[in-house]
Amino acid sequence: MKLKPATLRTFTTLHSWVGMLAGFALFVAFYAGAITVFHHSLQQWASPQLAATASLDDAQQLLDQVLARHPEAREHLGMTFPGYELAEPTAYWQDAQGVWQFATPQQLAGSPTPPGASLPELVNELHYTLGLPLVGTWLMGLVSLLYGVALVSGFVIHLPRLFKDLFALRPGRNLKRFWQDAHNVIGVLSLPFHIVFAVTGALLCLLFVLMLALNPLVHDGKLMAASTAAMDTAPNMQKTDVSRPLSPLASWHARAIAVAAEHGVADFVPGYLKLAHAGDAHAVVEITGTSPRGLGAGAVALDATSGAVLATQLPGSRDANHAVLSAVYALHFGDYGNVVVRWLYFLLGLGGAFLFYSGNLLWIESRRKRRQAEQGRSSIIMARATVGVCIGVCVAISAAFVAAQLLPALGWRVDAGERWICLGSWALCVAWAARRAPLRAARELLWLAAIVTALVPLAHGLVTGGWFWRSAAAGHGALLAIDLGALALAAGFASLARAASRRSRSGDANSVWADQAR
Amino acid sequence: MWARLGAGIVPGFFLAAALLGLVSWLLPGRWESTIMVGLLAFFPLWIGIVCAALRFSSGRRAWLCLGIAAVAGLSLLRLLQASGWVG
Numbered sequence: 201m202k203l204k205p206a207t208l209r210t211f212t213t214l215h216s217w218v219g220m221l222a223g224f225a226l227f228v229a230f231y232a233g234a235i236t237v238f239h240h241s242l243q244q245w246a247s248p249q250l251a252a253t254a255s256l257d258d259a260q261q262l263l264d265q266v267l268a269r270h271p272e273a274r275e276h277l278g279m280t281f282p283g284y285e286l287a288e289p290t291a292y293w294q295d296a297q298g299v300w301q302f303a304t305p306q307q308l309a310g311s312p313t314p315p316g317a318s319l320p321e322l323v324n325e326l327h328y329t330l331g332l333p334l335v336g337t338w339l340m341g342l343v344s345l346l347y348g349v350a351l352v353s354g355f356v357i358h359l360p361r362l363f364k365d366l367f368a369l370r371p372g373r374n375l376k377r378f379w380q381d382a383h384n385v386i387g388v389l390s391l392p393f394h395i396v397f398a399v400t401g402a403l404l405c406l407l408f409v410l411m412l413a414l415n416p417l418v419h420d421g422k423l424m425a426a427s428t429a430a431m432d433t434a435p436n437m438q439k440t441d442v443s444r445p446l447s448p449l450a451s452w453h454a455r456a457i458a459v460a461a462e463h464g465v466a467d468f469v470p471g472y473l474k475l476a477h478a479g480d481a482h483a484v485v486e487i488t489g490t491s492p493r494g495l496g497a498g499a500v501a502l503d504a505t506s507g508a509v510l511a512t513q514l515p516g517s518r519d520a521n522h523a524v525l526s527a528v529y530a531l532h533f534g535d536y537g538n539v540v541v542r543w544l545y546f547l548l549g550l551g552g553a554f555l556f557y558s559g560n561l562l563w564i565e566s567r568r569k570r571r572q573a574e575q576g577r578s579s580i581i582m583a584r585a586t587v588g589v590c591i592g593v594c595v596a597i598s599a600a601f602v603a604a605q606l607l608p609a610l611g612w613r614v615d616a617g618e619r620w621i622c623l624g625s626w627a628l629c630v631a632w633a634a635r636r637a638p639l640r641a642a643r644e645l646l647w648l649a650a651i652v653t654a655l656v657p658l659a660h661g662l663v664t665g666g667w668f669w670r671s672a673a674a675g676h677g678a679l680l681a682i683d684l685g686a687l688a689l690a691a692g693f694a695s696l697a698r699a700a701s702r703r704s705r706s707g708d709a710n711s712v713w714a715d716q717a718r
Numbered sequence: 719m720w721a722r723l724g725a726g727i728v729p730g731f732f733l734a735a736a737l738l739g740l741v742s743w744l745l746p747g748r749w750e751s752t753i754m755v756g757l758l759a760f761f762p763l764w765i766g767i768v769c770a771a772l773r774f775s776s777g778r779r780a781w782l783c784l785g786i787a788a789v790a791g792l793s794l795l796r797l798l799q800a801s802g803w804v805g
Contacts, residue, residue: 210719210772348765356769402761410757417732417792418739420799423753430753524754 208357215353219559220582222346225330227556227590229340229401232327232597234549237534237542239320241678243285246317246604248664251287258282258305259289260449265308266291267478270301274478281453284471286316318615319604322622323597328405331623341405348398355391358384376565383558386551393548394555400532430521433513434476434486434501442481444505449473455507456487456500463514465491465498475504484510491515495536496526553590560586568711575712583638583712585630591645592629594693598653599625601686605659639704639713646697654690657683721777726768729784734764736791743795743804 235242259282266273273293280290291303292314301310314321329336358365366388369381387394403410415423428436453470460468470489477483483504490497494515499522501510513522530536534545564579564586600622607614629648633641660683661667666676668683704715742756743749767784774780798804 207773211769213719214723214769214772345761345765348761349768352765352769398765399758399762403758406761407757410760414735414738414757414760417735418743418795419749426750427753430750520752521754524758528754528758 203356203359208360211353211356215350215357216563218346218350218353219556220563222343222350223556223559224585224589225340225343226347227553228330228593229327229343230549230552230556231590231593232323234546234553235597236320236324236327237545237549238678238682239324240285241682242320242323243317244676245660245679245682246319246601248608254282254288254305256282256450256453262289262291262303262305262308263449263475266293266303266310269308270295270303270310272296273301275476277475277478278472279475280472281470288315290315313615317604319600319618322600322615322619326593326597326622331619337405338409341402341409344398344402344405347394348402351387351391351394351398354387358388362388376562379558379562379565383555383562386555386558390548390551390555394552396531397552400528403528404532431525432486433488433499433511433522434474434484435510437477437482437484439477440481443479444481444483446475446478446483446504447507451507452485452487452502452504455502455509456489459500459509459512460489460491460498460514463512463517465494465514465516467491467493468498468514471497478504481505490535492538496523496530498526557586557590560590564712570708570710573710573714575710579712580638584633584636584641587638587642587645588630588633591642591649592626592633594649594689595629595645595652596622596626598649598656598686598689601656602652602659605663609663637714637716639700639715643697643700643704646693646700650690650693650697653686653693656686656690719772722771722774722780723768725774725777725780725784726771729781729788730767730771731764732788733784733791734760734767736788736795737763739795740791740798743798748805 259279263277263279266277270293272295273291275293277291277293279292280286282289286304288304288306292300295301295310299312301312302314303310304315307315325331325336328340330340332339355362365381365384367385369378369385371378411423411427415421419426452473456470457468468489468491470487472488474486474488475483476485484501485504486499486501488497488499496515498512498514498518500512500514502508503510513519513526515526518526534542560582564582567576567579569575600618603618603621604614607617629645633645636644657668660679666679668680671677671679671683703713707713738756738760742752745752771780771784774783
């Protein structure tokens with residue numbers, strides 16, 4: 201495709217604008233998102249001791265107790281099977297005020313705080329809301345759309361040299377060339393990954409808003425009613441007011457596995473259930489689970505009193521709506537395939553973070569005044585913001601990891617504490633970078649990130665005794681990987697800090713990155 | 719650039735909605751069976767229109783062309799729905 205120079209210039213301007221508007225949020229989303237890929241392992245890592253997986257009998261007792269104590273839970277109740285997110289089952293429902301309540305075998309009274317360690321959820325919240333309440337999700341949806349525009353415009357700008365420069369990575373005197381090559385090669389080679397995230401990220405954040413907009417516009421006001429059948433598996437049953445006891449939970453579990461096997465899904469693992477109208481003759485239970493060789497979850501809906509199959513949506517035999525929806529979730533969360541897929545997502549996620557960081561550096565570099573020490577105001581602000589926000593969030597997340605280990609040992613409240621430490625240290629890093637020469641701030645914050653990240657395995661070992669060589673000996677691969685991963689990241693931050701020191705000794709003085717730039 | 723971008727964002731949104739509606743209602747079978755496919759396709763479609771709008775020679779032309787296309791598309795869809803020719 202031949203593009204006019206004017207079109208190319210327009211797309212370059214567009215790419216700079218959307219990059220500037222969305223780049224910071226995307227850096228945070230990708231760095232935190234790369235870590236969230238391992239949320240399951242993180243849950244184990246941040247829990248004081250490794251609990252033994254509970255049994256289906258424990259789950260049955262939890263179900264009976266919750267239904268007996270909480271009448272609201274009889275209308276609609278969700279419950280995870282033991283070993284899904286946590287070793288023990290968790291039941292959840294909305295109380296009379298619409299607030300979600302959570303109960304576990306140890307805590308039957310119900311509590312608005314979800315059980316388990318709060319660290320994975322904190323990192324996940326940074327990933328999809330930047331830690332902002334209420335508007336965070338919509339903001340990130342908007343950011344996903346800008347990200348899509350940045351992908352298209354970046355691709356178009358690079359198109360004339362796409363094949364010629366595909367594997368070009370030219371180190372040498374022209375550092376901008378080197379950074380540009382790195383930005384391009386990562387952008388092009390991981391383009392499919394980025395398209396998936398722009399599309400699924402926008403959809404996950406804005407699905408409801410989009411449905412509200414399209415409903416009157418193109419679906420004649422019928423979309424909301426039709427979407428229930430497109431998303432749920434269980435049919436919507438009316439209550440009869442004839443009471444009938446539930447069949448045992450273990451029988452649902454076994455039936456779901458058997459039905460999945462009849463549909464060709466040989467190794468179905470039930471993850472959680474949704475129960476409606478418990479105690480009524482029309483009680484319905486929907487059991488959702490995954491199979492190691494399927495893309496996305498499948499579900500089996502049963503009559504909860506007789507165990508009769510009402511409907512199924514299983515990999516290989518589901519309708520288009522359910523196939524698309526479960527593919528969107530699976531591709532975004534990377535919870536298909538085995539651990540190799542998750543490591544790939546982790547590395548591509550860090551690569552994405554580099555893409556946005558390098559984009560900001562290239563924006564600054566293309567505005568550099570080469571013949572004078574004095575640089576533009578906007579370049580200095582951009583340099584400080586990039587250092588403060590991007591390196592700052594790396595410090596903040598590592599600080600939250602350390603806090604997750606130390607706070608319980610000190611007897612402090614861990615969920616609120618680690619949130620304050622995370623957001624507080626991030627704000628301090630941004631403030632620090634705002635008052636320093638950008639390169640000095642970068643060097644100092646990178647050393648800080650290296651130190652705090654190196655403290656992560658240290659805190660884990662000191663508090664729980666789970667030193668990484670013990671995890672290795674005991675075969676806890678997930679714990680070992682987190683501790684070693686933190687050490688590797690710390691080494692990475694340290695080497696970047698050393699590169700910043702080299703830059704201060706031998707770099708060009710006419711730049712925002714000169715040692716004394718103000 | 720800004721006028722053309724605005725054309726891609728505002729009338730472009732309605733054009734994307736019209737195209738999505740026409741495809742999902744005109745496909746054989748019930749429109750309900752492709753709800754999720756349509757919702758998934760919407761954002762890429764809209765982003766594509768936003769970027770394509772930059773190739774118009776002027777902002778006025780972009781607003782005019784995309785606006786007319788959007789109104790025509792949505793009217794056609796409404797006509798097909800009201801007459802019961804699609805379902």
